[in-house]
Amino acid sequence: xxxxxxxxxxxxxxxxxxxxxxxxxxxxxxxxxxxxxxxxxxxxxxxxxxxxxxxxxxxxxxxxxxxxxxxxxxxxxxxxxxxxxxxxxxxxxxxxxxxxxxxxxxxxxxxxxxxxxxxxxxxxxxxxxxxxxxxxxxxxxxxxxxxxxxxxxxxxxxxxxxxxxxxxxxxxxxxxxxxxxxxxxxxxxxxxxxxxxxxxxxxxxxxxxxxxxxxxxxxxxxxxxxxxxxxxxxxxxxxxxxxx
Numbered sequence: 001x002x003x004x005x006x007x008x009x010x011x012x013x014x015x016x017x018x019x020x021x022x023x024x025x026x027x028x029x030x031x032x033x034x035x036x037x038x039x040x041x042x043x044x045x046x047x048x049x050x051x052x053x054x055x056x057x058x059x060x061x062x063x064x065x066x067x068x069x070x071x072x073x074x075x076x077x078x079x080x081x082x083x084x085x086x087x088x089x090x091x092x093x094x095x096x097x098x099x100x101x102x103x104x105x106x107x108x109x110x111x112x113x114x115x116x117x118x119x120x121x122x123x124x125x126x127x128x129x130x131x132x133x134x135x136x137x138x139x140x141x142x143x144x145x146x147x148x149x150x151x152x153x154x155x156x157x158x159x160x161x162x163x164x165x166x167x168x169x170x171x172x173x174x175x176x177x178x179x180x181x182x183x184x185x186x187x188x189x190x191x192x193x194x195x196x197x198x199x200x201x202x203x204x205x206x207x208x209x210x211x212x213x214x215x216x217x218x219x220x221x222x223x224x225x226x227x228x229x230x231x232x233x234x235x236x237x238x239x240x241x242x243x244x
Contacts, residue, residue, distance in 0.1 A: 012059055013088045014077075019070035020129060023061030025089050027099065027139065028154075057089065057111060057133040065125045074116050074131055083110040087133070088142075091151070097143035097170060101135070109137025141170055141204055148173040150180065150226040152236030153206070160216040160244045165194065166208045167224030167236060169201050175228040180207045184222035188238055193225070214243050 012019040063071055077084060085108060088098040101109035115132035149171035157164045165182040172178065181198040185191035194209035201207060207224075214220065220243065224236035 011088075011090045011093045012061075013090075014070075014073060014084060015086045017070050017073050019059065019074060019131075020061035020063040023059060025057060025059045027057050027089065027135070028055050053135075053138050055135050056114075057087075057135060059129075059131045059133070061129060063127045063129065065127055068127065071118055071127065071129060074113060074129070075118070078113040078116040078131075081112055083112060083136075084133070085110045087111055089139075091141075091170060092143070092149070095143060095171075097141070097149070099139045100142055102138040102140040104140075105137055107137070109135070109139070111135050141168065143171075146173055147171060148175055148178060148226050148228055148232075148234040150224045150234050150236045152182075152222065152224040152239050154239065155222070155241045158241060158243060161214050163211050163214065163241065163243070164208055165211065165222060165224070166206065168206050169204050169226060172204060173228075173234075177202050177228075179227040181225050181227070182209055182211075182222055183225055184211060184220055186218070186220065188221050190221065190223075195227075198227075216243055218243050 012023050012025055085101050085103060088100050090096075090098040092098075101111060103109070111133040113131060114134045115130075117130045119128040119130070149169075151168045151170050153166040153168055155163045155165055165184070167180060167182065169178060169180055177200045179195075179198045179200050181193055181195045183190035183193045192212055194211065197209050199207035199209070219240055221238055221240050223238045226234040228234070
């Protein structure tokens with residue numbers, strides 16, 4: 001699962017320090033399916049939401065040689081292996097929406113810089129860098145806008161004839177409840193959906209669904225969908241996967 005973002009809206013900050021310009025970041029974690037968990041094989045079943053835990057954050061971007069505070073900070077954190085709890089991965093900088101380590105868990109979540117490469121500068125004085133950060137714990141979404149916003153997070157448990165879709169409702173936009181599901185098919189016309197098993201959300205968070213019968217060794221398109229106010233829709237980015 002990843003959320004690639006670029007440019008101003010895709011800004012990355014650690015504390016008050018901006019980490020480069022024209023940055024692109026991606027986050028790929030493991031999906032922890034916590035729905036209908038049978039605790040210790042007894043009759044108590046706990047319903048908890050989907051969570052993305054662990055995984056890595058990859059950042060690429062540019063910076064000006066005379067404005068390299070973000071690069072100095074990354075280099076220092078890489079050498080020290082310090083735990084970072086105040087990183088912000090913006091999905092929408094204008095509306096202050098971002099992902100950050102979840103400080104409500106016990107212990108609190110954090111990230112560490114496990115790889116940093118300052119590739120160097122060109123004749124214009126612009127430098128290029130890449131960095132990889134390890135996530136320990138969970139990432140949470142912070143912020144809201146006046147619009148409903150849904151994110152196509154990814155797929156997991158992909159087999160020859162089935163997969164599990166994962167999405168997140170990033171903003172309620174003042175609407176509630178919101179029905180969340182997925183469209184999928186052989187092209188961007190989709191044709192199939194998971195509406196029959198939609199998740200009805202009353203707050204931002206993760207949601208998931210299992211596909212219908214798929215064709216082996218085939219490329220599929222899919223996207224997350226949010227239905228609200230009876231007939232209005234918000235759509236996540238189109239993504240693809242290949243069955244086994």
